[in-house]
Amino acid sequence: xxxxxxxxxxxxxxxxxxxxxxxxxxxxxxxxxxxxxxxxxxxxxxxxxxxxxxxxxxxxxxxxxxxxxxxxxxxxxxxxxxxxxxxxxxxxxxxxxxxxxxxxxxxxxxxxxxxxxxxxxxxxxxxxxxxxxxxxxxxxxxxxxxxxxxxxxxxxxxxxxxxxxxxxxxxxxxxxxxxxxxxxxxxxxxxxxxxxxxxxxxxxxxxxxxxxxxxxxxxxxxxxxxxxxxxxxxxxxxxxxxxxxxxxxxxxxxxxxxxxxxxxxxxxxxxxxxxxxxxxxxxxxxxxxxxxxxxxxxxxxxxxxxxxxxxxxxxxxxxxxxxxxxxxxxxxxxxxxxxxxxxxxxxxxxxxxxxxxxxxxxxxxxxxxxxxxxxxxxxxxxxxxxxxxxxxxx
Numbered sequence: 001x002x003x004x005x006x007x008x009x010x011x012x013x014x015x016x017x018x019x020x021x022x023x024x025x026x027x028x029x030x031x032x033x034x035x036x037x038x039x040x041x042x043x044x045x046x047x048x049x050x051x052x053x054x055x056x057x058x059x060x061x062x063x064x065x066x067x068x069x070x071x072x073x074x075x076x077x078x079x080x081x082x083x084x085x086x087x088x089x090x091x092x093x094x095x096x097x098x099x100x101x102x103x104x105x106x107x108x109x110x111x112x113x114x115x116x117x118x119x120x121x122x123x124x125x126x127x128x129x130x131x132x133x134x135x136x137x138x139x140x141x142x143x144x145x146x147x148x149x150x151x152x153x154x155x156x157x158x159x160x161x162x163x164x165x166x167x168x169x170x171x172x173x174x175x176x177x178x179x180x181x182x183x184x185x186x187x188x189x190x191x192x193x194x195x196x197x198x199x200x201x202x203x204x205x206x207x208x209x210x211x212x213x214x215x216x217x218x219x220x221x222x223x224x225x226x227x228x229x230x231x232x233x234x235x236x237x238x239x240x241x242x243x244x245x246x247x248x249x250x251x252x253x254x255x256x257x258x259x260x261x262x263x264x265x266x267x268x269x270x271x272x273x274x275x276x277x278x279x280x281x282x283x284x285x286x287x288x289x290x291x292x293x294x295x296x297x298x299x300x301x302x303x304x305x306x307x308x309x310x311x312x313x314x315x316x317x318x319x320x321x322x323x324x325x326x327x328x329x330x331x332x333x334x335x336x337x338x339x340x341x342x343x344x345x346x347x348x349x350x351x352x353x354x355x356x357x358x359x360x361x362x363x364x365x366x367x368x369x370x371x372x373x374x375x376x377x378x379x380x381x382x383x384x385x386x387x388x389x390x391x392x393x394x
Contacts, residue, residue, distance in 0.1 A: 007130070010063040010075050013122025016115055017082060018056050024112030027090065029097045032104050033168070034356055039110060045093040051085030052116065059123050072130030076147045079124025084154030086116050091163025098166055106168040108359055124151075168359040169366075176348070176363070184367060187344035190337065191330040191371075194266050198273025198326055203319065205274070206281025207307070216282065223275040231268065231336045238264035239340065265337035272333055273326040280322025284315025313387075320383035327375040335368055 021042050028037030042049055055078045062074035094107045124147065158164055165174075173180060209216035226234075243259025246252050257263050288311045296306045312319075335346030348364030351357075 007063040007071060007075065007126055009129075010059060010123050010126040013079075013119040013126065014056055014059040014063065015119070016122065017052075017059075017119025020112040020115035020119065021052060021056070024115060025110035026112045027093055027097065027110045027167075028108050029101060030106045030108060030168070031102065033106055033359075037106075037108055040093065040097060042089060042093070042112065044096060045089040046096065048085070048088045048092045052082050052089060053085075055079075055082035055085050055120075062127075068130050072127045075123050075127025076131060077127070077150075079120050079122075079127055080147050080151045080154065082120035082123065083117060083151055084158060086113060086120065087155055087158035087164065088161060090167065091158055091161055094163040094166050106171065106359075107166060108168045109362075169362055172357075172359045172363045180348075180363070183343060183345050183347060183364075184371075186342070187331075187334055187346075187368070188371065190262060190265055190342060190344060191269065191327070191334045194269030194334075195273055195323070195327050195330055197266070197270040198277055198330075199323060201270070202274045202277030202322075202326075203281050206278045206319075207285065209278065209282040210285035219278055220282070223271075223278050226271045227275045231272070231333050232339065234268045234271070235264055235337065235340045238267055242267075260341035262342050264340050265334070265342040268337070269330050269333060273330055276322040276325040276329070277319075278322075280318045280325075281315065284318030285311055287318070288314045316387050317383060320379065320387070324376060324379040324383070327379055328372045331368060331372040331375055335364065 025039035026042045026045065028039050030037035042052075059075060059078040059082065062071060062078055065071040065074060090109065090113055097107050098105060128147070164170060205215075205219050209219045229237075239259040242257060242264055246258050292310060292314070293306060296310045301309065334342075334344055335349055338344055338346030338350055345364045345368050349361050352360030352362075352364065
């Protein structure tokens with residue numbers, strides 16, 4: 001059944017992808033790693049281009065399907081198919097271009113590919129949202145989880161088909177395989193430890209802010225001021241005092257406290273995590289219905305029992321929202337800490353900027369985006385898992 005009110009989000013994604021396929025370059029062939037390249041269109045990918053074109057046509061039709069469940073599955077499937085089709089087409093185009101080029105030539109991913117993938121992501125997101133709405137009315141969450149699995153399967157098949165390994169971004173990864181995954185681990189460790197420290201400080205501070213107006217003004221004011229300080233300025237402000245401390249107290253230096261490295265990075269990241277956690281903890285507790293608190297008093301609960309058995313469970317969704325916002329923020333800001341000697345994915349970004357190598361910049365930037373998305377989705381799922389069902393449905 002078709003409807004007169006189409007899915008505008010899906011139509012937007014399909015339009016972006018369609019314009020990108022028709023008018024923007026899919027890739028560029030460069031004579032070497034740093035030289036400017038010559039743009040090449042999708043038409044040079046060969047017959048495999050039929051896959052993304054077919055997916056786009058199905059997506060445009062699916063946006064007009066009236067039944068929400070059917071529309072959700074159709075859009076999710078076409079979004080996945082479009083991503084896989086782009087991967088196969090890019091591999092085919094890479095093989096075709098490099099077959100006629102010098103050994104040191106590079107194929108870089110063009111703006112058309114990136115925007116087509118963005119359109120595919122929008123289409124898949126719209127379908128996933130439709131399925132999520134159906135799920136809240138009794139649908140299965142397992143079905144929605146199949147689509148990310150299908151995406152990985154298609155991408156794996158595209159890699160096995162050949163061509164993608166010769167794309168410049170993959171070549172940069174191959175050169176730096178031994179340092180890439182340690183950098184990912186260091187990035188996660190630095191952001192994760194800082195988030196835990198922010199949680200250990202921020203939640204108690206938010207509780208105190210909800211209990212005391214003087215603490216509230218100071219805590220929210222100071223954390224708000226910290227958030228306005230640019231990350232580079234914050235790191236610069238920490239270098240001198242930490243260097244002085246490590247020079248004055250050799251024990252601290254032996255423990256790893258220095259003006260550069262992970263110590264200033266961790267302090268800065270912890271400070272940036274405080275505002276969303278403190279504010280959301282305070283707001284969550286402040287919005288608890290006074291009648292519920294009075295009922296707890298009437299049952300003879302102490303103040304501590306009220307906090308942990310009544311108020312915190314009710315405030316938990318907002319607290320987790322603050323933690324989620326803090327996690328996404330820290331994953332991004334951690335890249336900047338590479339400028340003060342913290343080894344993480346940001347090192348690739350700044351190394352690429354110094355060498356004018358865009359694919360090396362992408363090697364650092366794309367995993368950071370992926371980690372932020374995973375953190376966002378993972379903490380959202382965790383929040384749903386630990387929040388009491390009655391609170392979740394309220």
